Amino acid sequence: MKRFALAGNPNCGKTTLFNNLTGSTAHVGNWPGVTVEKKDGVYKKLSEPIAIIDLPGIYSLSPYTSEEVISRNYILDEKPDCVINIVDATNLERNLYLTTQLLEIDVPVVVAINMMDVLEKAGDKLDEKLLADKLGVPVVKISALEESNLKELMEVAYKASQSQRTGLSIIYNKDLKHLIGDLQIAFKHKQVENPLFHAIKLVENDEIEVQMHPDLLPMVEDFKKTLNDETFGDDIEAIIADERYNYIATNFNKAITHREVKDDNKVKENKSDRIDKVLTHKVFGLLIFAVILFFVFHLTFAEDLFFLGAFGVPFSNSLEGTIYEGLFWSEKGINSPGVILFNFFDMSFAAIIEAVKGGMEAGLGEGHWLTGFVGDGVLTGLFAILGFLPQILVLFLFFSIMEDTGYMARVAFILDRIFRKFGLSGRAFIPMIMGFGCSVPAMINTRTLADENEKISTIRVIPFFSCGAKLPILVAIAGGVAEAFGFAHVDLITYSMYVLGILTAIVAVLILRNTTLKGEAAPFIMELPQYHWPQFKSLMIHLWDKAKHFVKKAFTIILASTIVIWFLSNFGWNWHMVEDMQDSILASIGQLLQPLFTPLGFGSQLTAIGWVFAVAAITGLIAKENVIATFITLGAVAVAYINSGAVDPAIIEAIEADEEGITAVNQMIQATGITWQGCISFITFNMLTIPCFAACATAKGELKKGTFKYTLAFWIIASFLGAGFTYAFLSCFSLSSLAWALPVTLVLVIALVSTFITISRLKKKNIVGA
Amino acid sequence: MFNNPQTLWIEILVVALVVTFLAVVLGRYIYKKVHHLPTGECECCHKSTKQLLKEYHEQFEK
Numbered sequence: 001m002k003r004f005a006l007a008g009n010p011n012c013g014k015t016t017l018f019n020n021l022t023g024s025t026a027h028v029g030n031w032p033g034v035t036v037e038k039k040d041g042v043y044k045k046l047s048e049p050i051a052i053i054d055l056p057g058i059y060s061l062s063p064y065t066s067e068e069v070i071s072r073n074y075i076l077d078e079k080p081d082c083v084i085n086i087v088d089a090t091n092l093e094r095n096l097y098l099t100t101q102l103l104e105i106d107v108p109v110v111v112a113i114n115m116m117d118v119l120e121k122a123g124d125k126l127d128e129k130l131l132a133d134k135l136g137v138p139v140v141k142i143s144a145l146e147e148s149n150l151k152e153l154m155e156v157a158y159k160a161s162q163s164q165r166t167g168l169s170i171i172y173n174k175d176l177k178h179l180i181g182d183l184q185i186a187f188k189h190k191q192v193e194n195p196l197f198h199a200i201k202l203v204e205n206d207e208i209e210v211q212m213h214p215d216l217l218p219m220v221e222d223f224k225k226t227l228n229d230e231t232f233g234d235d236i237e238a239i240i241a242d243e244r245y246n247y248i249a250t251n252f253n254k255a256i257t258h259r260e261v262k263d264d265n266k267v268k269e270n271k272s273d274r275i276d277k278v279l280t281h282k283v284f285g286l287l288i289f290a291v292i293l294f295f296v297f298h299l300t301f302a303e304d305l306f307f308l309g310a311f312g313v314p315f316s317n318s319l320e321g322t323i324y325e326g327l328f329w330s331e332k333g334i335n336s337p338g339v340i341l342f343n344f345f346d347m348s349f350a351a352i353i354e355a356v357k358g359g360m361e362a363g364l365g366e367g368h369w370l371t372g373f374v375g376d377g378v379l380t381g382l383f384a385i386l387g388f389l390p391q392i393l394v395l396f397l398f399f400s401i402m403e404d405t406g407y408m409a410r411v412a413f414i415l416d417r418i419f420r421k422f423g424l425s426g427r428a429f430i431p432m433i434m435g436f437g438c439s440v441p442a443m444i445n446t447r448t449l450a451d452e453n454e455k456i457s458t459i460r461v462i463p464f465f466s467c468g469a470k471l472p473i474l475v476a477i478a479g480g481v482a483e484a485f486g487f488a489h490v491d492l493i494t495y496s497m498y499v500l501g502i503l504t505a506i507v508a509v510l511i512l513r514n515t516t517l518k519g520e521a522a523p524f525i526m527e528l529p530q531y532h533w534p535q536f537k538s539l540m541i542h543l544w545d546k547a548k549h550f551v552k553k554a555f556t557i558i559l560a561s562t563i564v565i566w567f568l569s570n571f572g573w574n575w576h577m578v579e580d581m582q583d584s585i586l587a588s589i590g591q592l593l594q595p596l597f598t599p600l601g602f603g604s605q606l607t608a609i610g611w612v613f614a615v616a617a618i619t620g621l622i623a624k625e626n627v628i629a630t631f632i633t634l635g636a637v638a639v640a641y642i643n644s645g646a647v648d649p650a651i652i653e654a655i656e657a658d659e660e661g662i663t664a665v666n667q668m669i670q671a672t673g674i675t676w677q678g679c680i681s682f683i684t685f686n687m688l689t690i691p692c693f694a695a696c697a698t699a700k701g702e703l704k705k706g707t708f709k710y711t712l713a714f715w716i717i718a719s720f721l722g723a724g725f726t727y728a729f730l731s732c733f734s735l736s737s738l739a740w741a742l743p744v745t746l747v748l749v750i751a752l753v754s755t756f757i758t759i760s761r762l763k764k765k766n767i768v769g770a
Numbered sequence: 771m772f773n774n775p776q777t778l779w780i781e782i783l784v785v786a787l788v789v790t791f792l793a794v795v796l797g798r799y800i801y802k803k804v805h806h807l808p809t810g811e812c813e814c815c816h817k818s819t820k821q822l823l824k825e826y827h828e829q830f831e832k
Contacts, residue, residue, distance in 0.1 A: 364777050370784060560795040563788055697803070 003051040003078070004043075004157055007071055007102060008086035009095050010057030011409075011529050013114045015039075017086060017144035018054035019541070021154070045151060046158050053080065059094075061101045062201070063208050067447075072208075075105060076194060081161035082108045084153070086144075089119040089126060090530060092256055093248055099135065100244045104167045104197040108160040109137045112153050117143040118530055122270060125257040134251045136168055145535060167196040170247045171240060179203060179223045186216055204237045272531045276410065280528075285414040292407075294495055296398040300338035300391055301475060301491040303482075309333025336491070341390030342475075349383035369577065373566060381562035381629040385554050388472040388625075392550060393543050396468065399436060400542040404534035408433055413528060422506060423513030423520070428458040432505065435465035437546070439695035443702050453517040456707060459699050460512065460714050461505040463691040466498055468546060469553075469624035473686050476628045477679055480665030485676045493680070501687050504722055508714075515756075516710075553623060561619060561626045565633045581634070582608065590615040599747050600685055600720065601678030601727035610672045613682060623692050631668055677734065681727035689719035717755055724748040 006014045022041025039054040055074055056067035063069045075083060085102050087095040092113075102109050113128060132139040138156045142149040171177055180199045187195035190213075202209040203220055210217060224236065279288060298305075327343045329335055335343065357375035364370055402408050412433065416426025428449055434442035442462045449455040466474065478493035487493070513519065568586035572578045581587055590611025597603035602613040612634050620627040669679065690696060690712060700708040728745040801807075 364780070365774075368774075368777070370777070370781060373784070556795050557799075560792055563792060 001042075001049055001051050002081040002158070002161055003053060004082045004084055004154075004161070005053045005055055005075060005078075005080040006084050006086060007055050007075065007098070008057060008114075009059055009088060009091075009098060011527065012057065012086045012088040012091075012095060013144040014054055014057060014086050016538070017084075017112070017114065017142070017150070018052055020144060020147050020150060022052050043154060046154055050154070050158070058098065060098060061197075062204065062206055069208075075102075075107065076197070080107065082110060082157045084110050084112050084157055086112045086114050089113045089115045089141075090122075091527065092126075092252060093245075094527075096248045096252055097241075097244055100170050100247065101197075103135065103137065104169055104200055105194050106165060106167045106196075108157075108163065108165045110153070110157045110160050111135060111137060111139045113139060113141045114144050115530075116141045117146050117148070118532070123258075127255045127257075130255045131252060134255075137165075145532070167194060169196055169200065171200065171243045172247070173239065173243055175223075175227070176203065176236070176239065176243070179219070183216060183219060186219070187213075200240065204240055270530075272406075272528070275531055276528065279407065280410050280413055282417075285410070286418075289411055289414060290499075292402070293498070296395065296402075297495040297498070298491045299336050299398070300395045301478075301494050302336040303330060303339055303490060304333030305336050307333070338391040338394040341394065342387065345387045345390055349387055353379050353383060369570075372570075377566035377633055378559065378562060381566075381632045382554060382559055384476075384632040385472060385558055385625045385629055386551070388475060388628075389547060389550055391475060392468050392471050393547060395471065396437065396546050397539060397543060400539045401534045403542075404532075404538055406529040406531045409528055418506070419509065422510040423518075424454060424457060424509050428454055431458055432462060432465050435462040435467060438467050438469075438549075439463050439465075439691050440698045443695065443698045446702060451519055452704065453513075453519040456703060456711070457509055457512045457517050459702060460711055461508050463695065463715065464501045464505040464508065464688055464718075466501050466687055467624070467691075468550065469692065470687060472625050472628045473620070474683060476631070476665045477683050480669050481676050481679045483666045484669040487676070493683075497683055497687055500684065500722075500726075504688060504718065508718060512714075553625070557623050558625050558629055561622055562629045562633055565615075565619060565626075565630055569634055586615055586634075587611055593618065597685075599727070600723040601681040601731070602672075602674055602685075606672040606674055606678075610674070612668055612672065613674065617682070617685060617689070620686055621690055621692070624686065627686055628665070631665055634668075675731075675734065677727050677730035680730055681723045684726045685719050685723035688715070688722040690715045717751075721748060721752060721755075724751075 006018055008014050018039065018041060021043045041052045041054070043050040043052050053074065055071040058068045058071045060068065061072045061075075063072065074080070083102055083105075085099050087099060099109075099111060111131070113126060113131070116126070119126060126141065128139045128141050138160055140149060140153045140156050142153050144150070169177070169180065171180065180196070180203055183199035183202055184195045187198050192198055192213075198209060198213070202213060202216060205220070220236070227236070279285060281288075327335070327347070328340055353375060356379060357371055360368070360371040360374060399408075402411075412426045412429045415429050419426065419429055428446070431442045431445040431449075434445055439462050442465075443459050446455045446458050446462075449458060474494045474497055475490070478490045478497075481487055481493065482490050565586065568589075569581050569584045570577055571585055572583050573585055573588070578584050587609075593614040594606075594611045595604050597614055597617065598605060602610065602617075604610070606613065612631065615634070616627045616630040619630045668674070674682075691699075696712075699711060703711060725745075725748055728748060
């Protein structure tokens with residue numbers, strides 16, 4: 001099978017082209033650096049299938065970053081049948097710099113001029129025939145986004161792949177050309193493939209070439225002694241780069257005709273520039289981001305859309321008594337789209353569970369263990385998690401729109417100003433933003449960070465950017481708090497928790513970059529992509545990916561965990577079913593762990609069944625969704641405790657008066673006697689603690705050997721300190737829990753100080769390298 | 771549990787199914803970790819590529 005490699009600058013549309021050619025659903029982002037590894041797919045519309053390889057975005061073939069090494073090695077070692085060089089038509093000059101290097105390799109090259117739609121909309125024109133003449137390789141105009149001319153591109157590439165091509169240099173400096181020619185002969189003599197490319201790279205003092213061919217280095221060194229360029233001295237790399245840019249400016253600027261601008265002195269400003277003046281403003285930029293983020297959460301989680309209910313707008317009760325009651329609105333106000341979808345799924349799942357339980361009770365008799373296991377354990381646990389899927393999809397739809405339009409790239413730019421002060425560059429912020437989706441790809445993306453200390457700091461704070469799996473915890477606990485304590489705005493709690501995650505990341509970075517992981521922030525140069533309307537197909541690919549992983553996870557690891565939790569909570573150490581869950585294996589493990597969480601507000605101060613919070617916090621380490629699955633599975637223990645008369649009758653009445661489907665969290669809150677401060681602290685703990693197993697495994701793989709144990713310790717300390725301070729701070733607002741606030745604060749301050757002292761001592765002894 | 775002869779076979783069937791399910795999920799995860807195979811989201815990309823190659827080999831023999 002023939003293999004075509006897609007190579008080009010970051011954010012020139014390689015992955016969009018790859019997806020459209022192969023029908024794949026690789027993650028596409030309207031920002032540079034989304035692809036950090038090569039991806040394979042198959043194009044089937046030609047006479048024979050073609051393997052397409054999507055290479056990471058690169059600016060050159062010099063080994064400055066890991067992406068450049070991956071792409072260079074693939075082209076040189078794997079020898080694709082054709083390299084399709086994707087060139088962004090709106091940034092021709094910069095993109096052609098890579099093209100001039102690709103031309104030096106003995107491989108068929110086809111240049112695909114992408115984003116022609118954007119160029120033409122701006123009123124500019126491009127002469128592809130002139131470009132092809134000057135480059136000496138075929139040039140095809142395409143739009144990967146609008147899928148135009150893709151077949152023609154593949155046909156041209158297929159034709160090019162059928163013949164051999166010898167590398168061509170565009171360096172016309174007489175002396176350099178002579179040296180390159182000599183080296184080329186030497187490489188040929190050594191039977192090295194692609195002699196021209198290797199010769200030029202060796203002249204450029206390329207790290208890899210110097211290591212691989214030290215015997216030829218004296219030729220370059222001798223030449224350097226005779227060289228004294230007026231501008232660059234003996235810096236050959238700079239001279240060659242200048243040669244390339246000169247060649248591009250002289251030959252290719254003629255190929256593009258810009259729209260006439262009336263006032264010659266006026267800098268041409270396009271629509272994106274005008275929008276950026278507002279969205280990336282020094283002061284308003286951050287404010288606008290905060291407002292956008294708030295509205296995203298409001299539209300996903302609010303039960304009082306646009307606060308209309310709070311303003312006293314009356315709502316019709318025409319659906320009262322029907323199955324639609326509570327679906328679109330409640331007494332609080334109109335539901336947001338996210339809540340409407342959540343309610344719909346919740347109602348449907350509740351009906352299924354009731355039907356299954358009813359059928360089983362009729363067949364097996366009342367109180368059979370199988371009914372409890374299937375109905376209360378497996379189905380309730382599974383559906384409770386699946387019920388959050390619509391809200392997760394709504395939230396990610398908004399995130400995908402922000403990403404696809406190009407706004408997320410601006411967010412990285414805006415936050416670079418803040419993070420730079422704490423020692424991290426905006427480049428590190430890209431994986432952090434990806435952490436909102438899932439920590440695993442986000443941690444993989446840190447490969448783009450050249451500085452090891454910056455990479456470690458970034459991996460450590462990625463879990464603080466709340467991923468999709470943490471959403472059920474947020475929504476369920478926030479919803480439980482809202483129901484149990486009469487707080488109307490779930491969206492405000494969820495929004496605050498996301499902001500808290502970002503703030504904790506900033507504080508953590510500040511501490512790390514000034515203690516164990518010192519270092520300067522690398523300069524952040526990122527080309528801001530043009531704004532464009534989000535593509536429906538791209539959005540759907542994002543959502544489908546999210547939904548697929550979520551459902552798969554629910555039916556494997558979460559279902560397995562639910563079964564194990566049910567077993568542990570229904571069996572005692574004698575391997576017999578227990579009447580009271582308090583005698584179960586899980587209860588004894590939970591009671592053992594419970595005191596650990598006392599400073600955080602969900603430990604020993606709770607009632608006899610307070611261990612459920614300790615158990616939920618631990619099961620969340622397997623997969624974050626397990627926290628809520630645990631509450632659902634252990635719902636029976638709360639009900640039994642409430643029925644035993646240990647809970648105030650007024651509270652029981654409040655629960656029973658609640659609408660159908662009293663959340664397990666609400667039951668737990670009432671039965672354990674946890675305060676709202678404790679609930680918020682519980683969410684904080686889960687937001688900041690060790691991420692799921694998959695993320696831990698990725699972090700271990702990405703970090704330098706021996707540093708993972710410190711990262712684990714960092715996450716544990718951060719979650720305890722973060723949750724502890726949250727609990728202590730919030731407790732100051734309530735007289736009933738003020739007694740806890742003061743000693744807890746004292747304990748945490750002592751813990752913080754001793755952590756600092758320990759780190760600095762270890763640092764002095766050079767034990768903590770990272 | 772297991773004390774009603776009329777429902778005994780259903781109970782045994784459910785227990786067998788659950789044990790098999792748990793063994794498969796956990797066993798698969800452990801196997802993949804031991805053999806350094808991709809899990810989670812990485813597994814998904816790996817699978818789709820494998821599927822494309824499989825389709826190709828079905829159409830064009832090696």
